[in-house]
Amino acid sequence: MPIGSNTDAAASPRPHASHTLVAVVMVLSAIAASVFVHRRVPIPSVAIAGALVAGINPNTATAAELTTLPGIGQTRAESIVAFREAHRDPVDPGAPVFRKPEDLEQIHGIGPKTVEKLRPRFDFSVEP
Numbered sequence: 001m002p003i004g005s006n007t008d009a010a011a012s013p014r015p016h017a018s019h020t021l022v023a024v025v026m027v028l029s030a031i032a033a034s035v036f037v038h039r040r041v042p043i044p045s046v047a048i049a050g051a052l053v054a055g056i057n058p059n060t061a062t063a064a065e066l067t068t069l070p071g072i073g074q075t076r077a078e079s080i081v082a083f084r085e086a087h088r089d090p091v092d093p094g095a096p097v098f099r100k101p102e103d104l105e106q107i108h109g110i111g112p113k114t115v116e117k118l119r120p121r122f123d124f125s126v127e128p
Contacts, residue, residue, distance in 0.1 A: 055123035056106060059084065059096040069121055079107050080091055096126060 030066045055103065056065055058080055066077035075117055089095045098104055 046091070056119050057100045057123045057125065059124070059126075069118055072118060076107070076109050079109070083107055096124065099124060 056069060058066065061080075062080050063074065063077040066072050066080055067074055072080075084097045087097045100111075101119045101124075104110050104115055104118075105112065
């Protein structure tokens with residue numbers, strides 16, 4: 001073995017390589033989404049290393065996650081989270097507040113055009 005070689009560094013991947021991969025996939029998904037939205041074609045889900053990358057669920061997403069959507073800035077994302085928390089069912093707090101994309105039109109600043117643009121990026125499935 002040559003002097004100064006580091007077999008550990010060569011054998012193991014960078015510690016945050018998976019984060020980089022996810023970031024690259026999110027960027028590519030955003031680009032693909034803009035193309036598919038203009039053609040009104042549904043965006044297919046992307047499988048990465050056995051994990052399925054799906055849309056964002058507005059019933060569970062954080063404000064930071066919501067800001068990754070085009071046209072949703074920090075203020076609007078915080079409005080979505082505040083509305084969701086204020087309108088939770090007190091008997092069943094796990095019940096979704098938003099059941100379909102149009103339900104987001106109740107948020108100030110989100111209208112039919114925004115909902116139509118974001119429709120393929122939402123996931124309203126209920127986690128078990």
